Amino acid sequence: MKKEIKFSLVYRDMWQSSGKYQPRVDQLVKIAPLIVEMGCFARVETNGGAFEQVNLLYGENPNKAVREFTKPFNDAGIQTHMLDRGLNGLRMYPVPADVRQLMYKVKHAQGVDITRIFCGLNEVRNIIPSIKYALDSGMIPQATLCITFSPVHTVEYYVSIADQLIAAGAPEICLKDMAGVGRPGMLGRLTKAIKEKHPETIIQYHGHSGPGLSMASILEVCENGADIIDVAMEPLSWGKVHPDVISVQAMLKDKGFQVAEINMKAYMKARAMTQEFIDDFLGYFIDPTNKHMSSLLLKCGLPGGMMGSMMADLKGVHSGINMILRSKNEPELHLDDLLLMLFDEVEYVWPKLGYPPLVTPFSQYVKNVALMNVMALVKGESRWSMIDTHTWSMILGKSGKLPGALDAEIIELAKSKGYEFVDEDPQKNYPDQLEEYRAEMKENGWDCGPDDEELFELAMHDRQYRDYKSGVAKKRFEEELQRAKDAALAVQGFSEEEVKKIKRAKAEPITALEKGRIIWEIDVTSPSMPPEVGRKYTPDDTVCYIATPWGTYDKVMAHFAGRVVEVCAKQGELVNKGDVLAYIERGRDIA
Structure with a gap:
């Protein structure tokens, strides 16, 4: 019997690689016991990059979400892990050192055991401080090698970086094959080389399915000493996401590795519940192309998780490009033609920009330059x-x-613009700011929270946190969700009137109890506008008043919790008893 291979469910990344949003905290708490019951996971990825921004975009407290999602796993003895971006913390741009340091104290207090620290450039100066901050805070730092395929990304290159990260105190190394383009043979040789030099170091492999190499890569790294494999589960496995735990377990078991058994009854329940989350609202933000694998990803090396945003970009410029071509009497391009042009341009641009591994945020940078170049060439x-x-x-x-x-062309371009190249610790460009944010919290009367977790959220995601506190974020999300629902119906070929009928069928009418003029307001002394679509009502809320001909104001109550899907009467309009004033769809609070 060969060594034991453990599994880690990347529940956060399953969603991140599929669409725009993560489940709400109530959904995360609901699914956690089933993940535990499956009995096959030694680890679960609970939070990290993009996770908390999504909570804030919902108008939901991210600290509450992390604490509540990690607790069932903590109680069951399953290790939790998060993804962090080194110098960039949990966001897309650099973070001051004092904010980075606070992050590990906050996340450890919230129940996160392991932090997967990566830098899109594999820059050790960006990773090593985070290793030390994590150790000081009681977390396990898992230092990460961002895997890609290029002439400079050799086994020797990666082993040299691993040596430095392990020497800095990292007890674990993650091979983060974010685009799934790492060649299986190379990954096996890399795993073996690290294990031979550092036999006590835990190696965890994270490989996306996108171009189709992931199962071969998993087998190679396991045969050469890997300890833990990241896996997904249906209905969000495969495609641009990750291999399914059932297939990985079967393959490794057949090869003689010791692997955990899967409670299939719990798996099916968790599978059905995840589909419920998709049907509830998350599916509106999942790009269908992310459900498919594509060998074309080997050509450009872009992460599968980027395909959704990239296709949105292409669709956005497609008509403009064809307009230019028509004006030049040149043939128009199909969207697939444009996609291949972009892939070719990424392939051209990438080496000229110094082969940055194509992972957040550098994959976006390379893609953006390639897209702008395509537009310029057209x-x-x-x-x-x-x-x-x-x-x-x-x-x-x-x-x-x-x-x-x-x-040389890029170097000359920089010089022509008067730009200067630097080679110093990147952190020096971003001075401490925590006390500035603490002052803002005090000025606004906001509580810094246990372990300064609310202060951390403001400092890490200042714009999103302010929108969350003001209520703007929640309102914006509700409007976005309603637009997405309407767009989905339109795509299915329904007319505007048919869409209204569908919405009404799912909702309940709020009717006038008396004849009179409608006043859409809560305080009759200050008339206001009708409620917006998406507005939430609780059972005790007043929806409006009816000003009767005999001088009384009759309240119209909601009587149940829900959201407005249609307003049928204008402010001040004369209505008769029984007329429909609005339709409200029953349902729990979105946030």
Whole structure:
């Protein structure tokens, strides 16, 4: 019998790689016991990059979400882990050192055991401070190698980085194959090389299914000493996501590895519940293409999780590009033609920008430059005319050292703009700010929360946190969800009137109890506007008043919790007894 291989369910990344949003906290708490009951997971990824921004976008408290989701796993003895972006913390751009340091104290207090620390450039100066912060806070730092395929990303390159990270105190190494383009043979040799030098170091493999190499890669790393494999589960496995635990378990079991058994009854329940979450609202934000694998990803090396946003970008410029082509009497491009042009341009751009591993945020930078180049070429203009500030920061070395050499053309372009290249610790470019945010909390009368967790959220996601506190985020999300629902119905070919009928069929009418003029308000002394679609009512809320001809104001109550899907009467309109004033769909609070 070969060694034991453990499984980690990447429940956060399953959603991240499928669409825009994560489940709400009530859904996470509901699914956690079933994940425990499945009995096959030694670890579960509970939070990290993008997770907390999503909570804030809902108008939901991310600290509550992390604490409540990690607790069932803590109680069951299952390790929890998060994803963090090193210098960038939990966001897409750099974070001051004092905010980074606070993050580990907060996350450890909230029940997160392990932090997977990565830098999109594999820059050790961005990772090593986080290793030390995690150790000081009682967390297990899992230092990460971002895997890609290029002439400079060799086994020797990665082993050298692993040596430095392990020497800095990392007891674990993650091979993060975010696009699934790592070649199985190379990954096996890399695993073996690290294990031979550092036999006590735990190696965890994380590979996306996108181009179809992941199962072969899993087998290779296991045969060469890997300890833990990241897996997904239906209905969000495969596609651009991760292999399913059932298939991985069967393959490794057949090869003689010791693997945990799966409680299939619990698996099926968790599978059905995850589908419920998709049907509830998350499916409106899942790009259908992310359910499919594509060998084309081997050509460009972009992560599968980016495909949704990239296709949205392409659709956004498609008509504009064809308009330009028509004006030049040139043939128009199909969307697939444009996709191949973009892939070709990524392939052209990437080496000239120094081969940054194509992972957040650098994959976005490379993709954006390629997209702008495609647009410029269609117009008959030269490449490189539209490079944004963040990409220039990467090029100039402000995010860390690039793995490869910049093309002479890029160096000359930078010099022509008067830009200076730097090679110093990237953290020096971002001074401490925590006390500024503490002052803002005090000024606003906001509680910093247990272990300063609310202060941390403001400092890490200041704009989103302010929107959350003001209620703007919740309102914005509700409007976005309603637009997504309407768009889904429109795609199915329903007319505007048919859409109204469908909404009404799912809702309950609120009717006038007397004849009179409708006043959409709560306080009759200050008339206001009708409620917006998406507004939430509780059973005790007043929906409106009816000003009767005999001078009374009759309250119209909601009597149940729900949201407005249609308003049928205008402010001040004369209505008769029994007329429908609005339709409200029953349901729990979205946030």
